[in-house]
Amino acid sequence: IGLGVVPINRRNKCNWACLDIDSYEGFDHKKLLQDIFELNLPILVCKSKSGGAHCFLFLSEEVECTYVRQYLAKVSICIGHPGVEIFPKQDKLVSEQDKGNWLNMPYFNSDQRRCIILDSKGEVKELSLEEFVERVELEALTEDQFYNIFNDFNPDKADATNIDDEVIQGAPPCIICMSKAGIQNGSRSDVLIHYGTFIYKKYGPDEINV
Secondary structure, eight states: OOOOOOOOOOOOOEEEEEEEEOOTTTHHHHHHHHHHTTTOOOOOEEETTTTSEEEEEEEEEEHHHHHHHHHHHHHHHHTTOOEEEEESOOOSSSTTOOOOOEEEEETTTTTOOOOOOEEETOOOOEEEEEHHHHHHHHHBBHHHHHHHHHHHGGGGOOOTTTTTOOOOOOOOHHHHHHHHHOOTTOOHHHHHHHHHHHHHHHHHHHGGGO
């Protein structure tokens, strides 16, 4: 039994949002935490019951879902998991009957859905419920803080100068971010679409041998 909560409210705003990274064999939670740390993202990671990860953004004040979803879409690319589910799943509720989509909450009736961080030695550490609550209260963003991060966080400024692979020189930010973060299992289809589109535009159909 889980506790499912819908992030979007009737004002089409939210106090939390989440990237839902599905489980697959050999999922590397430590690598995910390292990528988030290196990018200085305001994201807390909880293990999901299936073995994947829920990457939470917490807000102390309501923010419009449209902008929160845009931000998390960029984050998903930069941590190597483009195309994953984003909660809330919609920018706006379309009718009075529309209730939104729920996500299972961490800690409720499960030892598997726990928040994890990197400790001082760089190893994965699970937090108790009390530690998790303290962490959320510490890292939750105000509306102004969110918009400052939203406006400053621009993957379009990704630096390609230290990319050694000549094939992706001049690539768009999404590919540069994925190249630096590493391509994760379970993202193959989305990654191939991004790479294939870029290669086609860069070299043209006459230069591509399939």
